[in-house]
Amino acid sequence: MDPLRSGTRPEPRVEARPRLVAAPRRxxxxxxxxxxxxxxxxxxxxxxxxxxxxxxxxxxxxxxxxxxxxxxxxxxxxxxxxxxxxxxxxxxxxxxxxxxxxxxxxxxxxxxxxxxxxxxxxxxxxxxxxxxxxxxxxxxxxxxxxxxxxxxxxxxxxxxxxxxxxxxxxxxxxxxxxxxxxxxxxxxxxxxxxxxxVHLERVRPARMREEVRLELGIGPAVPLIGTVGRLSPVKGHAHFLEAARLILQREPRARFLVVGDGPLRDQLERTARGLGIGDACAFVGARPDVYDLVAAMDVFVLSSLGEGIPMALLEAMALGTPVVATAVGGVPEVVAHRATGLLVASGDEPGLAEACLELARDPGKARTLAARARRAAEQSFSHERNGAALCExxxxxxxxxxxxxxxxxxxxxxxxxxxxxxxxxxxxxxxxxxxMEHIRREPGPLVTALRSAKRILIVCHGNIIRSPFTARLVAQTLGDDRRVSISSVGLAARPGTPSPPAAVLAARRRRVELGDHVAATITREAVAASDVVFVMDIPQLRAMRKRFRRDRAKMFLLACLAPALPLEVRDPFGGDDASFQECFDHISACVRPIVGRLAEGAAR
CATH class of the missing domain: 3.40.50.2000 (Glycogen Phosphorylase B;)
Structure with missing residues (x-):
């Protein structure tokens, strides 16, 4: 029925209006x-x-x-x-x-x-x-x-x-x-x-590679190996210079570029002259054209002793320059070894020299790694990705x-x-x-103590996994040398407790027998009689330094002489077989430089 004729009023027609949503406040x-x-x-x-x-x-x-x-x-x-x-x-x-x-x-x-x-x-x-x-x-x-x-x-x-x-x-x-x-x-x-x-659109050279090398007096066929960074101890420039000396022995044409300034500049220049490589090294200071210089290099080197994720490394990758870097801090999260660059252990000067020569002598491989590194920078290390995560x-x-x-x-x-x-x-x-990180960078006191040590004490929490494995591995590696006594104890050990079966089996794969081991607790006398005391992690170091204040100077982390490894050895107790394998691999790598220093003392 027509509503007008029926005398009823039609329902008013309501137009749908869009809801206004307030923009989020800045x-x-x-x-x-x-x-x-x-x-x-x-x-x-x-x-x-x-x-x-x-x-x-x-x-x-x-x-x-x-x-x-x-x-x-x-x-x-x-x-x-x-x-x-x-x-x-x-x-x-x-x-x-x-x-x-x-x-x-x-x-x-x-x-x-x-x-x-x-x-x-x-x-x-x-x-x-x-x-x-x-x-x-x-x-x-x-x-x-x-x-x-x-x-x-x-x-x-x-x-x-x-x-x-x-x-x-x-x-x-x-x-x-x-x-x-x-x-x-x-x-x-x-x-x-x-x-x-990195801001990929801004990290670009402004000049041609040939022009930059001509300005530096370096010919197109001369291998140019360089580094960029503040000239300070943590950047490891002294290792870069020693590697340069080794490179020149095998590639006399090579030239080296050090970009950056800092408190060690005069000392590093003297070091270069003392090594006889002063004429092959150019210290150019802090430069506004750093991207031009990096793009002109055949190999970019990061020789740091410690890093987060260095901007200079990301910029070199973005510029398409092949990279050789020390495997410290977050660097292995950026550079995949032999996929986007080459990694070497911190302080390994022969390894650093070998990696630089490998890329300098094989331009095809160097270009392949550099192209992959550029793609990695685009995909994972752009400033948009970083900024968006920060806004979150x-x-x-x-x-x-x-x-x-x-x-x-x-x-x-x-x-x-x-x-x-x-x-x-x-x-x-x-x-x-x-x-402990400082001792890693300057291990002189620990090295001196090991060379003259007669008694080494290895400490962990319960003295059933990490410390007995370490002590027996050190003793076996030293072999017939009985000049040094090696023993192990636990901070919270229950005397007489045997090693868990998983630890015994994992140790036997490395020809270390823990089947007859029983835990022993730490004593003041054992600590006082020791020349060097190794612990596994920071909490144990804190506890030891608190309990045995007079002997603090002889306490170190087991990994102090292995700078490329994690500083602390994790406890695998309660974990699976892979946890024990990882722990014992870590300990084995830490033990090698310790035994080397003990052997040096025995040879004197």
Missing amino acids: LRVCQVMSADLWAGAEVQLATVASYLVERGDIELSAVLFNEGELAVELRRLGVAVTIIDERENGALAILASLTRWLRTHPVDIVHTHRGKDTVLGAVAARFAGASGVVRTVHGLSEPWRGWRWLKNEVYEAIDGLTLRCLTDRIVVVSQRMAEGHERSGYPAEKVIAIPNG VYRGITGDPGGRGRRGVRSRLVRFARRVRGAVAVAITLRQRRR
């Missing part, structure tokens, strides 16, 4: 950094900033403690940069200024990068009411000496407390670094591995209902006080790790 992120160098961390921050400024949902700012190249680059990208000059302000003055700045320029996330800016930035962020604090750990700290070492140790200890108590997320640049932080007591959910990234971290903090939010100062201080005790333990653990 996330305000402030990068805080000391920025006193132009090194890998600064390059990575500039690289990720080039991605963040292009995103419409991020509002980026920066507070730096030094004017320099990073400040110039960030301003070029359009980032608002504020300088609180550390040369004119002490730590407390910087903290006060930074807190005032954050209160007058409210931000959601404060992102820090090194120890000093983390301590000051995190505290200022909490006082100013920022929602979250993120810290990126880029790699190892410099092995300073003297007053700078002491000053750095203080900052590192405070930094450990800050990471534990005042940061929401710890971003590390490699999976190996993430595992190390988790072993040191940081919660796994707080530690996130995000590899560094930021959003995860601000969107976390259990996040910190804008708590009052008093409640934050109470929370801080409650967690100090646990943080102190973490700081001690980190300090012991750094001490």
